[in-house]
Amino acid sequence: MKKLLTACLLVVPCCVNATDINCKGAVTWVMDSPSNCTGNTAFKTSGSNGKWICPPSEKGNAIVLAALAAGKTLEVYIDDQNGTISCATLPWFVSAKYIIINP
Numbered sequence: 001m002k003k004l005l006t007a008c009l010l011v012v013p014c015c016v017n018a019t020d021i022n023c024k025g026a027v028t029w030v031m032d033s034p035s036n037c038t039g040n041t042a043f044k045t046s047g048s049n050g051k052w053i054c055p056p057s058e059k060g061n062a063i064v065l066a067a068l069a070a071g072k073t074l075e076v077y078i079d080d081q082n083g084t085i086s087c088a089t090l091p092w093f094v095s096a097k098y099i100i101i102n103p
Contacts, residue, residue: 020077020097023047023087027068036093041065045076051090053078060099067101075100 025046033042037054043064044052053076055061067074077097080086085094 019080019083021080021085021087022075022077023049023053023090024073024075026071026073027064030064030068033093037095042093043068045074047087048076049088049090052093053090054093054095056096056098060096063099063101073102075102 023045025048027043028046029044029052031042031052033052033054034040036042036052040055040058041061041064042052042054044050055064064074066072076099078085078090078094079097085091
């Protein structure tokens, strides 16, 4: 039991540091970018600092296009890579963990 408790105490701090950043905003650009986004489209939001975001799935492609067509905003969650990136410092292409369309 002591070993299990010790293992849990060692693992929990590693998991607690994993956070997501939200580069939310209106969809400003959409392009087909299969080579950069594993077959998906790529998009920019007003909060992505001009950088391209890859949806996590084909359903994500549909959510992005629906937001663009309806004039809705998206919540776009991206792994912050242990605090090394922010919305202002995204790489040229980055994958979203998940996206949410705002009603």
